[in-house]
Amino acid sequence: MTNYIFSETSLRNFTRRVFLAIGCPPADADLATDVLLQADLRGVDSHGVARLSGYVRLWEKERINTRPDIRVVHETPTTATVNGDRGLGLVVAPFAMKLAIEKAKTYGSGWVSVKNSNHFGIAGYHSLMAVREDMIGLSMTNASPLVAPTYSNERLLGTNPICYAFPAGKNAPVVVDMATAAAANGKLEIAQRTGSEIPSGWVQDKQGNDSTDPNELKVGGALLPLGSDKAHGSHKGYGLGAAVDILSAILSGANYGPWVPPFVAFLDPPADPVGEGIGHFLGAMRVDGFRPVGEYKHHMDNWIDRFSKAKTVDPAKKVIIPGQPELEAEAERRKTGIPLVQAVADDLNQLADKLAVERLF
Template sequence: MVPGDDLKSTVAAVFEKMGVPPEDAQLGADVLVLADLRGVDSHGVSNMLRSYVNGYTSGQINPNPQMRVVRETPSTASLDSDRGLGIITTPKAMDMAIRKAAEVGIGMVTLGNARHLGMASYHAMKALEHDMIGVCMTSCPPSVVPTFGAEPRLGTNPIAIAVPSRNEPPFVFDAATSTVAGNKVGIARRLGVKLEPGWLADSEGTPIMEEADAPDNYTLLTLGSTRELGSHKGYGLSCMVDILAGVLTGFGYGAVPGRPNFGHYVAAYNVAGFDDPDHFKDQMDEWLRMMKTTRPAPGEERVLVAGQPEAEMEEIRRVEGIPLHEEVVDWFHDTCGELGIDCPF
């Protein structure tokens, strides 16, 4: 177990060695470590940091991007991310959306020419402290076949929504529109466990509906896996993300121009534009408790709401630390040694 503060300081030091300014390095480290603290290991340090290091060293990611506003209105903006890493540029875009929402009730910002943004809910949750509802979407390079398709045309294209409450943990929904986030295939491969039925398609696009080993190269299915189980719904949601977070940026979408390009969309809705924030948060508490006190089905322990497992895991890991696989620790030791960084774990 590694303390979150130790992991964050080490990650920030790695980013600085990549040429990232110190303040941005701290921001990027915070995004990654919060994912680990909340149990979203697929988008935390273990899975993503080495990919980002490779992106910096190859020149695919710009360590010091000069973001610029392409178009702007009182409630909207379109930004050129200048190949900046999304875990650093997207929080800044959300800050802009929040400022706009404070002035006119809603703020929506798109980012083109962008790179991976990590855990989408990090950016959506930035709105919570302002009594706002936050939304984040990202149009990703293709790894998912459309319903009835034999070729990847869509990314995992996640959607995150964060809603403030008073005493209950906030509602935080964050999910890929594919059956599973691609990074979870990598985790399964690292741990040597089988993949669940309905996660992957074969080379012809046919859903694999039995357990399978995690391959090096894979194609994912949209949420629902098959038409009979509702894959057309996941397909439609994924298309919506591709349009709002990709086409709308003016810089392309997941499949065009393709990796390493990403497009991002963030929005903030000011609750005060619709209801008294205190009244809204009290009602959200009531709604959340209603859901959580639903009588569980036979064999089930309890009913959960989005964000609850992550909030519970964060409480535990802030005390006990973050578990890192032995292979990840070895990578840290090797990388820190090469970069001249002290590794405290």
């Protein structure tokens, strides 16, 4: 399939035009654009501009409010609950992380749970906000129910990503950003666009059998938890996904489990919601609340350097530090541009025509 290469600037300008066209204030359009572009720059193509038309379709269904009144509805000195007013999660989650950071500046740590939001892009964007303040960042979100718990063939959990980001000194931050499912749904969407099979262990069909068809979710199948099956630790992935669901939604008052509204616009939200919208959970911890920052960074660098030099089974390979592939992708794409498969590029041009904004090309 044909790949197109676009500069960061051209994709940024195009994405901003789309967000402005659906009614976002300029500052929100800039922020939402930045979250999506960071995904594309870091090589997380499933969560970048390829998602743009999905947000627009939800806006057309009046499930996204582009001018939300984001507000704190419950608060203590170190914690808060935020109502996102059906806003773009790309805007709501940074609001919540800023609040967590401000609390951490005063009290050492800050924890914010969010309800009534939508898909918030890559979790790493929000966690890295804390890193820039010499803090450890934590972000997670629940998501559309696509994952079957261990032993089940019923979709009850989302891919429910979680991200920890740790500042370092001379080295780049360590960023542990992962879905708690065997694979993110976006990877299935990429396989669908390219006509590729997916690896065994990612999904099961509606009878619970292993499948390599990326379209399985459309015909009643389910994603599997991280670990794929009980023999390979799927109960651990299921447990992590459950923890994300509880912290993001039960704690905040968002929908949880099978009641989480779907990201796709052609499916209606459940008729019997148990909360409001999608939920997130964000946290920030000051490093100097535990030890002097200089000491911490020295040992963080030592940790990174030692793991980077670990002996490997294959001498041609090396141990990868979490976040390193994304950092390398960003350096390369800032120089050479961001690739989009033809299906995504065509989709964006159709979106431009619908919204009467300048096409991407």
